[in-house]
Amino acid sequence: MPRDISGNYTLPIGNPVVDATIIDVGWANPTMADIAVQLNNVITRDGVLGATAPIFFATGSAAAPSISFTADTALGLYRGGVNILGFATAGVSRGTLSATGAWAFGPPTSGSTLTLTGPGNNYALSVQNAAGQGAIVVNGTNAAGLFGEWQASGTPVGYIGTGSSTATGGTLADFILRAEGTLKFNSGGNPTRGSVNATGNWVFVAPSVGTAFAISGLTGANVLALTNPTSGGTFFTGTDTSVTLTAKGSGAGAIDLISSGGLRIGVSTGSTFTNFTSGGNVVFPGAVSGITTLTISGLAGSDTLVSNGGTSGSFRVTERGLPYGTSIHNNAGAVTGTTNQYITSGDYTPTSASPVNCTVGTVRPAVWSRLGNHVRVSGAVNFAVTAAGAWSFTLTLPFNPNLTQVYQLNGLISPAIATNFLKIAGSGANLASISGNAAAGVISGEYAYVYDFQVIS
Secondary structure (H helix, E strand, O other): OOOOOOOOOOOOOOOOOOOOOOOOHHHHHHHHHHHHHHHOOOOOOOOOOOOOOOOOOOOOOOOOOOEEEOOEEEEEEEEEEOOEEEEEEOOEEEEEEOOOOOEEEOOOOOOOOOOOOOOOOOEEEEEEOOOOOEEEEEEOOEOOEOEEEEEEOOEEEEEEEEOOOOOOOOOOOOEEEEEOOOEEEEOOOOOEEEEEOOOOOEEEOOOOOOOOOOOOOOOOOEEEEEEOOOOOOEEEEEEOOOEEEEOOOOOOOEEEEOOOOOEEEEOOOHHHOEEEOOOOOEEOOOOOOOOOOOOOOOOOOOOOEEEOOOOOOOEEEOOOOOEEOOEEOOOOOOOOOOOOOOEEEEEEOOOEEEEEOEEEEEEOOEEEEEEOOEEEEEEEEEEEEOOOEEEEEEEEOOOOOOOOOHHHEEEEEEOOOOOOEEEEEEOOOOEEEEEEEEOOOOOEEEEEEEEEEEOOO
16 A cells, blocks of 8 residues: 555555464465565665655754754754755854845854865856856965956956966965956945046045045155156155155256255255245245346236235235335334334324414325335425514424434425525424424415435434
C-alpha cells in the first residue's frame, strides 16, 4: 500500500496474519513486494538512494538548525520566518536570505563579515545591473594590486584601489582614486565642494560657511609648496611663520609674507625688497640708477592717487599728475604750530574789536593760505573814522600763530588814501591791527585788505 499524506505506511490487505496461518503465495508474495517498494522509496544513509521529490524539514532555529550535521549540530540552515532562510554557526544566526532576494550578513564575533577571493587576475566580485552589465567589479588579490572598477552600461568610468595595471601610475603601496572624466567631491548631502577634470584642473567651490581651504603643516616645515614643472624649482612656499612667492628665471623676484606681520616685494635679497610693515608703513629701497622708484597709473578721467579716501580726500593727484586738495601736510591734526610744515588753505569770517575813533560795520568772509610757516590773508571790511586823529580796530586771525612782535604781521589796505596814513600790523594779542591818522569823515566805506604773518610756534 502506498503511504498516506502524512507518510504513514499500511500493509496490504490480508495482513496481519494470525497464528497457525499457512504461508500462502496469495498474501505472502504481494506483501513482500509492497514492502520492497517502500524500502526502495527511502533516502539511504549511504547516499545510494536519493530523493525523487521535494523534502520537507522542521522549522528549526539558529540554536537547533533544521538541516545540520551529526558532528556539529549547531551548524546549519533553518527557517527564519515566512520565506526567510536562516544561516547558523555555533548556534547563532549569521545571516538571512529574504523572500525578495535580499541578503543580510553578520555581525561576526571576530574577523571580516565577508571575504571574497577571485581566481588569479579575475574579478573576485561583480555586481551587475538587470541587463547583465557590470556596475561594480573588484579584482582579486594579486601582484597587480587590489582595485574596484565602476562602470556605466559596461564602460569603465572610475577606479579606486592600490596601484595596478588598470589604475595606472601607482605601486602596491599607493592608493588611487581615478575617474575617466571629472572627479567630483560632494558633502552635506549632494552639493559639489570641488572637482578635478580630465586635464588636471582643480576647482574648489565656496563653502556655505567657514574657510574654503585650510592647510596645516609641521612647525618649521613648508605648509604648502608649489613647483613649476617647466622651469623647475619651487616658486611658492608657506611655512608656519612666512609665505614666499618666488619667480624663477632671469630677473627673479619674490613676494614674502614675513613672520612679523609684514609683506616684502622684490628680488631675492632683503636689501632690495619693498617692505609693507605690520604698522601700515611702506618702505621703498634705493632706486637703481635710471629707474623710477614708484610709478602709479590711473584710469582716464579719474584721480590717480587719493588720500583720506573718497571724494573728501584731503590730498589728490589727477590723471595728469597735478596735486590738489584742502591741505597737504603730514600727521598733525591741526594747522597750527611749526613742527609740521603745511600747504593748506581755508576761509573764515574775522571778528572786529577794540574800535578807537571809528565804527566798524560789515566784515566780509576772508580767505587764507599757508605755505610752510608763511600765511597770507585777504578780505574786506566796512568802517568809518568818527574823530580826527589816530584811529584803529582789530580783526581776528584764522588761527593763533603765537606772534611775539608787531612786525611779524604786515599788510596793505586799499584803496590807498594819499592824505591819510593807514597800516596793518600785528598786535601782542595775536590780532591784525588796522590803524591810521585822519580827519573825521575822510575815511568811510568798504576797503579791501591783504596781509601776511609768520607762524612762530
